[in-house]
Amino acid sequence: MSTGKRLAKRSILGTRVSVPLEDGLYYPGVIRATKADERNQENIYCVQLENKENREFLFHELIGPGFQSIFRVKLKKGQRVFVTYKGREVAGLVDHHRPNLDQVMITVEPSSPNPHVTKPTLLKKKLEEVRLLESRKSARLQDLDTDYSRLAEGQFEIRRRPPSLTIEVPTLQSGRKRRPSSTDDGDVMNDCSAAMVLMSLSCSPKSPRRSDSGLYAYSWTSSTSSGFQEWDSPRSDTRTATPSPPSPLVVMETVTSGQVSDEGIEMDETVGFMEEPLSEKRKTRTLFQCTWPGCGKQYYLCEDVEKHVRMRHLRRSKTQISDLSDDHEEEFYYTEIEIDHHPTPPPASPEGSTDSVLLSPELANIYTSSAPTLSHLDMVKPPHENPEYREPQKEREQSITSLTNPVTISNFQPILHWQPHPYAVSAPSDMALSPKYLRLSPKSFSPTIKGSPTHRKGRSEIRKCRKVYGMENKEQWCTQCRWKKACSRFVS
DNA sequence: AGTGCCGGGAG
DNA sequence: CTCCCGGCACT
Secondary structure: OOOOOOOOOOOOOOOEEEEEOOOOOEEEEEEEEEEEEOOOOEEEEEEEEOOOOEEEEEHHHOEOOOOEOHHHOOOOOOOEEEEEEOOEEEEEEEEEEEHHHOEEEEEEOOOOOOOOOOOOEEEEEOHHHOEOOOOOOOHHHHHHHHHHHHHOOOOHHHHOOOOOOOOOOHHHHOOOOOOOOOOHHHHHHHHHHHHHHHHHHHHOOEOOOOOOOOOOOOOEOOOHHHOOOEOOOOOOOOOOOOEOOOOOOOOOOOOOHHHHHHHOHHHHHHOOOOHHHHHHHOOEEEEEEEOOOOOOOEEOOHHHHHHHHHHHHOOOOHHHHHHOOOOOHHHHHEEEEEEEOOOOOOOEOOOOOOOOOOOOHHHHHHHHHHOOOHHHHHHOOOHHHOOOOOOOOHHHHHHHHOOOOOOHHHHHHHHOOOOOOHHHOOHHHHHHHOHHHHHHOHHHHOOOOOOOOOOOOHHHHOOOHHHHHOHHHHHHOOHHHHOOOOOOOOOO
16 A cells, blocks of 8 residues: 655755764764765765864765765774763763774763763773764653663663664564664654765765775775676676675674663673674574675684785785784674574685685675575565656766666675674665665666575565665664654655 | 554554 | 554555
C-alpha cells in the first residue's frame, strides 16, 4: 500500500556539520551556501563556523548527517565530541581512537552539564556512539533524563540502557519508551539531503589523502585508470574489474554490549568489549584481513596485518613505522573477520614468510561482508528494481549519470547490511545506501554474489529502510520507517 | 515467519 | 505535533 507521497525536502542550507580545520580537529559549523564546482563535480559548501567565520569545504570534508560519516574519520586526540552518558549528552575530548577496535576513549570533565559526571571520567565508546555535533534534544529526551536521575543511583542504568546510537535490537522494542537516539535531530537531513549529498560524493570520491594523519582514511577513486589495484574478481559477468576503495569490511555483528561501559573507566575494565558475545555464541574464528583493494590477505594476528599494511601498502619503512606509532593509519586498511564454521585453511603467516592469500579477495569479501548471514545477501537488490523510485534532486542527475564507472558500488553492496563496524559504514557504503546513488548503475547491482537464492519479484524486492539498512542500523532509517509508516526513502 | 504500513493511541 | 506500536495484508 503506497501512499505515493513523499515528504517535502528541506534545504541543505542551515545544516549543521563538522568541518576539519588546520589543526586536524573537527569543528561545528552551519552550511550557509553551496556552489557547484563543475570541474570537480563536487559541490563547494560555505560553512559558517561558530566564530562566524566562513570557510569553504568540499563535500567529502564535511562530517554530518547526509555528508561523510564520522566513521570515515580517525579522531584525533583532543577532538571535542559528544556522547551519551547515562542518558544525557556530555561533551568530552578524545583521548585516543583505535579504529580497528572501534574504540574511542573520551575524557569527560565534571564541568559537563551532565549531573552524572561528578569527576573526570574516561569513557570508552564505540565510534558510532560518538558525535561531533551537539545534539538538539527533544523534550522527551530530557524527560528520559529525569528518569535516569531517579534510577541512576543504583545499578539501574545497566538495566535501562543508556541511549545510544547503537543499533538496537529487540530489547528496546518493548514498551513505548522512545529510543533516545541523539541522532534524531540529524535524521531530517539524512532523509532529505543524503541522496543529493551522497551523490555528490559519488561524483568525486577522490578524497585527498592527508599525508599528515589518518583524517581521511580512504583515498580512493572511481576511475579505473586510477592506478589502484583491481580486484581480480572471477565475477566477470559484471564489470567488477573495478578499483575498489580499501573498503574495510565488517564482520562483527552488531554488538551492543559496549553500552554498559557507560559507567566509566572502572566499569570499562569489567565489560567485555565486543568480542565476547560473538565468540561465545558462534564458533567463529577471528582473522585479520587486509582490506586494501585486491589484497585481502588474512592473518591470525592483528599486528601481523598491521605490519603487512604498513609495509606493503603504505610503503613505510621500518624507521617510519616506529615514527608512526601514533598514526595508526594502517588500522583503516584491515578488518577483523570471523568465519562461521568454515573449513578455512590456515591463515597466512606473518608478512614475509608467505604471501599466500587465504581466500580470494572476492571470497574473502563475501565472508567478510556477510559473515553473520550469507542469506541476507539476497536482500541486496538493485534499486532499479524499484520501478517507482523517484529523484528528488534532478539537477544533479546529469553529472552523476555521467560517471563512467559506477561499478565500484557493487563492491560495496555486499557490505551494506553489515555496517556495525564503523569503518564499513564509511563513505562507500553510504554511497551505496543513497537511493540516488543506487540508481546510478543498476547493472552493477546484478546479483553476482553467490548465495543469493531468491530472485522473486514483488514485495521482497521493494527496498525499504529496514531491508537496506537492517535492524541494526535503525537510526539510519527514514523517520517514516522508524515509525512503521510508509517509507519515504524508498518509495514504492 | 517476515515485512510494510495503516490506524490509532500516548504524551 | 511527535513518537510509538497493535494488528493486518501481503509475500
